Amino acid sequence: MTGPSPIDDHRLRFDDFDNADIFAKKPRLPAMGWNSWNAFGSGNTEELTKAMVQKIKELELDRHGYEYVVLDDGCYHPERVNGHLISDEVKFPSGFKAMADFVHANGLKFGMYNDIGDRLCSGAKVGIYGYEKTDCEDYIKWDIDFIKVDNCYYMWDNATFADPENAKYSYAPNIKCIEVGGVKYNAAAAEITGTRAGIKDGYVSFIGTFDGTAPDHSPVGSRSSELIFEVEASEDGIKDLFVTYASDAVEGTGQWLQVAVGEKMYFDALLAPTQSQEAFTVSPVIQVGLKKGINKIRIMNHRRQENTLNSYAEIRRELENAGDRDIVFSICEWGKTQPQNWGHKVGDSWRILNDITFQVGSDGNNGTAAWEGDYTTAITSQYNKAVIMDEFAGLGRGWNDPDMLVIGMDGIDNIMCRSHMAMWCMMNSPLMLGLDLRRVTKGDELYNIFTNEDLIALDQDPLGIQAKRIFTTYECDEPDKEYIRDNNRIDILAKPLANGDIALGFFNLSQEKKTDDPSVSVDQILSKIGSKAAGKDLFANAKKYVIKDLYTGEAKENESQVFSAGTLDACDSRVIRITPLS
């Protein structure tokens, strides 16, 4: 293993991230089901999974859309046997095919888990790296319908449990200057794109991509930086380029360099290491083609994103090669490499942050979740990022994944659970239950929250438009784009629906009662989401509206063209569906 492989497929390149040239995949609405992780962690077993399947049937959760049963980490034997994955013989004594058959026999779909690194997050040395073909063939033989793929122990980034020195692949070296055709250009005077890179002591560092695993950085806008030199050529021709650089293997300063002129790549490889990140040296010659006039020479490293996409794409390819089976592909790299930019190329959804809880349950233990927290381990931490990511999602593109539902875990009350469910539905998030379903009976409070047909209908609305935050009581200029982590506020989200209705969600993020009673008018709503609304004119010109409260089912008419939620208790919310009457 000497370094990441060359990337020959243009679809995997940064410059192609935005376009619609994607791998063949079926447009699908967010997946719904049950995943073992939040309920049982590494302690899930065949017996427990069968019990969940039986409860899904007994509770008729499949009729509400919950159809996937996914085995998460902890289900494999800790090493390969004859090069193949097998189940942990104590936890899953009958094997995965038998488990899949049981799930299918109950009219449900079966999902599994792996990792793009050489180990799973649990440490089991059965990651898919190097075994993509073998494992995908086995997955097809086992008749899986869903696969979640994690990002621990990844070789080409300083990801969880990976070698921290893998940062050498993730960032360009520090750059002091370049020389083209005998003329020197200082980095400090060149253009820096994005906000990641900066100048220090006359050189530029942090040429690369933000790490999005923690809730520190906005997902909106350019998440990567390049260094761009404008070089004028008197005629078309090949010129010698030298880069003065200093390398390291830490976040911000790496060793991998990409050089392009315009969109044409001329260099994409590891440079020789230097003594320190301030011991500058000159690169070998890199020949670049210049056109007469001004040329933009781009010094960059987009490999953090490209390598990760390449690894996920390899799995997608091998699944397709192994057989004709419709498989949901759930990318779980925790937002690390800004998958909102590239996930749509291969995946059906992409996690946006590290986990929503690290205190997962086990048999007899509900696990613990939180409403609020400094890190990713809280409902609002996930929501605060996902709520400004609507432009990245869509039918045919894929879905932002703010992680699995924590409904039913300790640490959160039913009001929080209801708001959590409503948030996820407004944001078109995958709905993966994560509780021990044996605790649930038809008609109890938890059941009523996660089987709310009206909320699920928003998540599964065929128009497939994630709600946009159109107003917040937090002072800001662009509520749909600003990354707000102060929870002392109420947000209003608007979601256009296929039949011309519009759903509005009012969310009190704070743990105090709010009497602000913010409102929005029809004009305000349409100014923000009108371009995506089905039946915009009908909605705009309606004389009155029917407003349905999606928690109580109560409907009433509105002629004011202004909508509000009234007083909201701590962490409470109200979601309404507005139908225009002609």
Added chain:
Amino acid sequence: MTTEAFVKELCIKAEMEQEGIFARGREEGWLEAEDEVFKDRSITRKNVARICHMYLRKVMNVADLDMNGANKLKDLYDCRTCANHIAQVYMRGIMDAKNIRREGEFLWFDLDGEDDDAYNSAVIDRLLLVHIGDHVHQDMSGS
């Protein structure tokens, strides 16, 4: 100390039958397949934390503490599958963290590190002293 030696010492001190302990521990949910398959390997701190925490849960029926008390560990969230294991044994004083900064506090659990036999023996002693209802231990600022 190997995983096997750690588990055997736990058996002796907890007065459990050593014969078949790996199979029994896996059935009971406090040992994993890797503990048995790789029992001859040196046990890492994260695996000591996992075994101790799951032993607390599954054998001693000790409920988890709110893991926020371990947020000061800078590498806590480096491990999605073992963060809670580490938090629980740290907060209960079963395992400590290292302060790796000369001035000020920068606590590091050292997930993949290994401890000597004496330390691991002391971990088992402290594990078995935990009682249901115990609360967060006195602040251990590292060793």
